[in-house]
Every structure is written in C-alpha cells, then in structure tokens.
Amino acid sequence: xxxxxxxxxxxxxxxxxxxxxxxxxxxxxxxxxxxxxxxxxxxxxxxxxxxxxxxxxxxxxxxxxxxxxxxxxxxxxxxxxxxxxxxxxxxxxxxxxxxxxxxxxxxxxxxxxxxxxxxxxxxxxxxxxxxxxxxxxxxxxxxxxxxxxxxxxxxxxxxxxxxxxxxxxxxxxxxxxxxxxxxxxxxxxxxxxxxxxxxxxxxxxxxxxxxxxxxxxxxxxxxxxxxxxxxxxxxxxxxxxxxxxxxxxxxxxxxxxxxxxxxxxxxxxxxxxxxxxxxxxxxxxxxxxxxxxxxxxxxxxxxxxxxxxxxxxxxxxxxxxxxxxxxxxxxxxxxxxxxxxxxxxxxxxxxxxxxxxxxxxxxxxxxxxxxxxxxxxxxxxxxxxxxxxxxxxxxxxxxxxxxxxxxxxxxxxxxxxxxxxxxxxxxxxxxxxxxxxxxxxxxxxxxxxxxxxxxxx
Numbered sequence: 001x002x003x004x005x006x007x008x009x010x011x012x013x014x015x016x017x018x019x020x021x022x023x024x025x026x027x028x029x030x031x032x033x034x035x036x037x038x039x040x041x042x043x044x045x046x047x048x049x050x051x052x053x054x055x056x057x058x059x060x061x062x063x064x065x066x067x068x069x070x071x072x073x074x075x076x077x078x079x080x081x082x083x084x085x086x087x088x089x090x091x092x093x094x095x096x097x098x099x100x101x102x103x104x105x106x107x108x109x110x111x112x113x114x115x116x117x118x119x120x121x122x123x124x125x126x127x128x129x130x131x132x133x134x135x136x137x138x139x140x141x142x143x144x145x146x147x148x149x150x151x152x153x154x155x156x157x158x159x160x161x162x163x164x165x166x167x168x169x170x171x172x173x174x175x176x177x178x179x180x181x182x183x184x185x186x187x188x189x190x191x192x193x194x195x196x197x198x199x200x201x202x203x204x205x206x207x208x209x210x211x212x213x214x215x216x217x218x219x220x221x222x223x224x225x226x227x228x229x230x231x232x233x234x235x236x237x238x239x240x241x242x243x244x245x246x247x248x249x250x251x252x253x254x255x256x257x258x259x260x261x262x263x264x265x266x267x268x269x270x271x272x273x274x275x276x277x278x279x280x281x282x283x284x285x286x287x288x289x290x291x292x293x294x295x296x297x298x299x300x301x302x303x304x305x306x307x308x309x310x311x312x313x314x315x316x317x318x319x320x321x322x323x324x325x326x327x328x329x330x331x332x333x334x335x336x337x338x339x340x341x342x343x344x345x346x347x348x349x350x351x352x353x354x355x356x357x358x359x360x361x362x363x364x365x366x367x368x369x370x371x372x373x374x375x376x377x378x379x380x381x382x383x384x385x386x387x388x389x390x391x392x393x394x395x396x397x398x399x400x401x402x403x404x405x406x407x408x409x410x411x412x413x414x415x416x417x418x419x420x421x422x423x424x425x426x427x428x429x430x431x432x433x434x435x436x437x438x439x440x441x442x443x444x445x446x447x448x449x450x451x452x453x454x455x456x457x
Contacts, residue, residue, distance in 0.1 A: 004049040004119055005029045009039040009065065010081065011058040015104075019052060022108045028115075036065050043072045050118055052111075055082040055089055055101075063093045070097055075125070077118040081106070145325045146181060148318035154181065154310060161308050162188035167260065169305050170283040175362030178283035179243060181312065186239040191279055198232045202247035202360040210252055216268035230267060232259060232276050239279040246286035246297060247303065258300045280305070315357040315364060317420045323354055323433070325361060329368035330380070341372055346435030347382040347398030349358030353433075354418055355386060425455035 006028050010016050014033045023030045031048070033039035036057055042048075051069060053062040066078045077099035082090040085271035090101035099118045102111060144155065161168055162185050170178045179198055186196045190445040204212055215230030234239060242248075248256065259265045264275050282305045291297035315322065326344060344352070348371070357363055371384040415432075423430040445452065 003027055003029075004115075005031070005041060005047065005113070006031065007031050007042055007048045007051040009033045009036070009051065009057070009062070010054040011035075011056075012054070015054070015081075019111070022111065023115075026112055036060055040064065040068060040072075043069050048073065048076055050115060051076060051078045051120070052115075053078055055080050055093065061089075063089070063096055063098075066093065066098060067096065073124065077117065077122055079111075079114055091421055144177070144184065145321055145328050147324055148313075148320045150313040150318050151321060154312060155184075155309050157308075158184050158188065161185060161310075164192065165279050167279075167305050167307040168281045169307065170312060171309060172283070172285060173284050173314045173360055175360030176312040176314060177361050178312060179241060181310065182239070182241040182243075182281045182283065185281060186241075186279070189239070189279065191238050193237050196241065197235035198240050198241040198243060199231055200243045201245040206249050206252070208257065209248070211268045213251065213252075213256070214265050214267050215270075215274075217270045227267075230265075232265060232278060233267075233274060235278045236276050237278070237333055239281060242280065242282045244284055244286075245282045246284040246288055246291055246303045250296075253298045253301050257298065257304060259391065260301075260304050268276055315360045319353060319418070322364065322422075323349060325364055326352055326368055329365050330372065333369050333372040337370060339375070340378055341375060341380060342378045343380070344385075345379050345381045346433070348380050348385045349433065350415060351382050351385045353422060387432060409448075412444070413450070416444060416448060416450055420452060420455040423455075425452040427452055 006023055008016060008019050008023070008030060009032075010019070011034060013034060016034060020030045020032050031042050031046075031290055033042055036059060039051075039053075043051075051066070051068055053069075055062040057065065062080055066080070069076065069078065078097070080090050080093045080098045080101040081104060082101050084106050090098075090103075093101060099121070100114050102114060144151075158181060168182070168185060170181055173180050182198070183196060186192060199212065200211060211228070211230065213230050213232055215228050215233055218227045242256075245256075255265065256385060259276070260280060263277065264273055288297050288302050288306070292299045292302050315325075326349070330341060330343065352364070352367070359366070371380045374384045375381075419430045419434060423433065427438060427441060427445075431438045434441060436444070
C-alpha cells in the first residue's frame with residue numbers, strides 16, 4: 001500500500017470527493033480543501049508530502065496559491081489539475097514550480113502514477129541532500145578538506161554512490177586518502193550503523209592474509225590454537241575495505257572473486273560454508289588494467305571490482321587545498337602537543353606550495369607534525385618545513401652552479417607561476433598568500449614578464 005499525506009484543493013466538491021476517495025483507497029492520508037484559505041491553514045498546521053491544486057479556483061488561480069504554499073513548504077511537489085484548453089497555463093505553472101499537471105477529465109491511474117513519481121523524486125532529492133549535509137558536517141573541514149574542483153567532484157561522486165551497494169573502486173597514489181573516502185561512503189550509506197572493516201592487503205604476509213580475510217578453524221595450521229572469525233564475517237551487514245588489492249596473490253584473488261560473486265566462503269580448515277552480506281570497497285595505487293595484461297591480476301576479478309571507479313587526484317594536482325590542509329593539521333597537532341601555534345609564515349607556506357608532494361596528504365601531515373614539534377615560536381617559519389629534503393640535499397639543483405642572482409630569479413619566477421596557477425590569476429589572493437602589497441606584487445609580475453590573464457580559467 002502507498003503511504004503519504006496529500007492535500008487536495010478544488011472548488012468543485014464532486015472532484016474533491018472523487019479524488020479523495022481514489023487516493024484513500026490507494027492508502028494515502030488525504031485532506032481536502034474547498035477554499036483557498038482552508039488550504040493555507042492546513043499547510044500551516046501540518047506537513048504534507050504532496051498537493052493537488054486546481055488551476056482555476058473560485059477567488060484566485062491555482063498558480064498563485066501554489067507559490068504561497070511553497071513559501072510554507074518549499075520542497076513539497078504540487079500537481080496542477082487543469083481543464084482542456086488551459087494547457088499553456090499549466091505549462092506556465094511548471095515553470096513556476098509545479099511538479100506536473102493533469103488535464104480533466106483524467107484517468108485515476110494516471111493520477112496515481114504522477115503521485116508515485118513525484119513522491120519518489122522528492123525522496124531521492126531529500127536523500128541526496130541528507131548525504132551532502134552528512135558529508136559536509138563530518139568531513140568538510142574536519143577530515144576531508146576539499147576546496148579544489150577535483151576534490152569537490154570526488155565528494156559529489158561519494159554522495160551519488162553511497163546509497164547503493166555496488167562495489168566501489170578507488171584509485172590513487174599512496175597518501176591521497178583512499179581509506180578516508182571509503183569511510184565517507186560507508187558513513188553516508190544505509191550501512192552506517194554497521195561495522196566498517198579495513199585491511200591493507202600489502203601489509204599482511206601472504207601466508208596470513210587468507211585466514212585474516214576468511215577466518216580459520218582451530219588446528220587449521222600451526223599456531224591456530226583457536227577458531228577465529230575473519231574480516232568478511234566481522235563486516236557482516238556493514239562494509240569491508242580492501243586497500244591495495246593489487247598486492248593480493250593470484251590464488252587468493254580467486255577466493256575473493258567467489259565472495260564477490262556469491263557472498264559465500266569457507267574459513268581456512270573448515271568445510272562449513274559461510275554466507276555474508278557486505279558492501280565491498282577496494283583501493284589500489286597500481287594500474288590494475290596493466291597488471292591484468294602482465295598476468296599479475298585476474299581479469300575477471302578486475303571487472304568484478306571495477307564497477308564504480310573513483311579517482312583521487314594527487315596533492316600536486318590540487319595545490320589550492322594545501323593552505324587549508326596545512327591549517328587543519330596545524331590546529332590538530334597544536335592541540336595534541338598543547339602548543340600555542342598561530343600559523344605559518346608566508347615563506348613557510350611558499351615552501352609548502354612549491355613542493356611536489358610525492359607522499360601526498362600523508363607527507364604534508366608528517367611535515368606539519370614535525371614543524372609543530374620543532375617550532376619555538378607562535379608562527380612556524382620555513383626553517384622547520386621539509387627539513388628532511390634539506391638534510392638529504394634532494395632540493396639542490398643538478399648541473400653546473402648558477403650565480404646567486406640567476407638562481408634567485410629562477411626560483412622567484414617559478415614561485416610566482418605556481419602561485420598564480422593556484423590562485424587562478426587572482427592577484428589579490430596571490431599577493432596576500434605571498435605576503436606582498438598588490439603594487440609590489442605587480443612589480444614582480446612585470447619583472448618576470450608574467451600576465452595574470454594567462455592563468456585565469
């Protein structure tokens with residue numbers, strides 16, 4: 001049976017009674033209003049899931065009534081009833097916010113179909129909003145810092161895939177936050193109150209990985225002194241995250257494939273088949289399509305896991321996130337270490353912006369942790385940023401030495417180019433980030449023959 005509370009507004013009592021009878025027989029709770037003021041009073045007094053409004057009412061048109069109703073319940077879908085010959089007005093109503101219209105006389109089955117579609121559309125819209133709000137609340141500036149367009153697209157993908165149970169394939173370099181995205185998907189799904197179980201397949205010895213995933217019976221192998229439940233069983237009704245699945249051996253890949261296909265497996269040393277209900281999310285930093293060509297990864301498993309791909313960009317491709325991430329980690333480690341650190345100096349931030357971050361967000365986090373631990377003042381200066389690179393000499397240029405002026409000018413131009421790329425040619429933002437007055441910043445751009453329009457998208 002259908003369910004939902006519906007408001008019907010019409011100045012024809014026969015139509016009112018007919019529609020009310022049809023909808024109540026379909027399982028809906030119906031409130032009918034003969035007068036416009038009764039309709040508004042009803043909307044102010046309770047929540048309705050949908051309204052059916054006649055286009056031509058006794059004292060006003062249904063469009064203006066619909067707009068007044070939407071001031072009270074903005075997201076409630078409205079179906080307009082219109083007589084033959086006034087279809088243009090009905091189309092106008094849809095432009096102004098109506099969900100759809102029906103022409104009198106109408107088939108009751110068409111009315112029920114329109115209602116069903118409108119309510120489903122509202123449910124999906126509300127669910128997407130809930131997921132976006134959840135991600136914004138939990139991850140916007142607490143765990144997932146996303147200002148760049150590339151990361152915003154990743155989070156939009158998370159809101160889309162979270163409600164469904166399809167396997168998600170996350171690809172990205174080490175340190176880009178693959179497990180964080182997997183957790184976001186889980187927490188925004190219907191399984192959020194069930195377990196989230198993660199395992200790094202590259203971190204477990206091959207001989208132990210099978211029993212870790214599927215569990216084992218007592219005596220199944222040397223050292224198995226008691227039966228143990230595997231991670232698939234522990235994740236029952238929740239989500240299992242298989243990180244670095246590309247490091248799994250071919251024999252174990254075959255067993256994982258069976259679980260994905262049939263949701264069944266045998267614990268090591270057991271003849272009892274176990275069934276499991278899990279959402280599977282996998283991640284890798286390898287090119288699995290290339291691994292398939294080399295015979296290092298099963299083709300059938302690749303297509304089984306490569307259902308909904310999400311590509312996580314490396315930090316060097318989203319440098320506009322660096323200042324926000326640095327500030328986030330600075331606050332985090334300042335609290336942990338109980339130090340009063342107020343921020344980074346402009347030169348420290350410059351050094352962060354110019355680095356390529358092969359270790360991605362994880363490397364940035366470690367860099368800020370080190371800087372906070374070593375800082376002696378309220379502002380972190382560049383001497384504490386990327387100390388390891390300086391000690392190893394990896395930041396020194398190769399080839400013949402240049403004069404100090406040449407090296408300084410080359411560095412300065414490179415820095416300005418990076419800065420303008422990050423700020424997309426916004427001089428005010430770039431000058432602020434560089435710690436320069438706008439006039440001085442323009443002098444630097446002129447010195448190096450740089451045009452801000454070249455960096456604007």
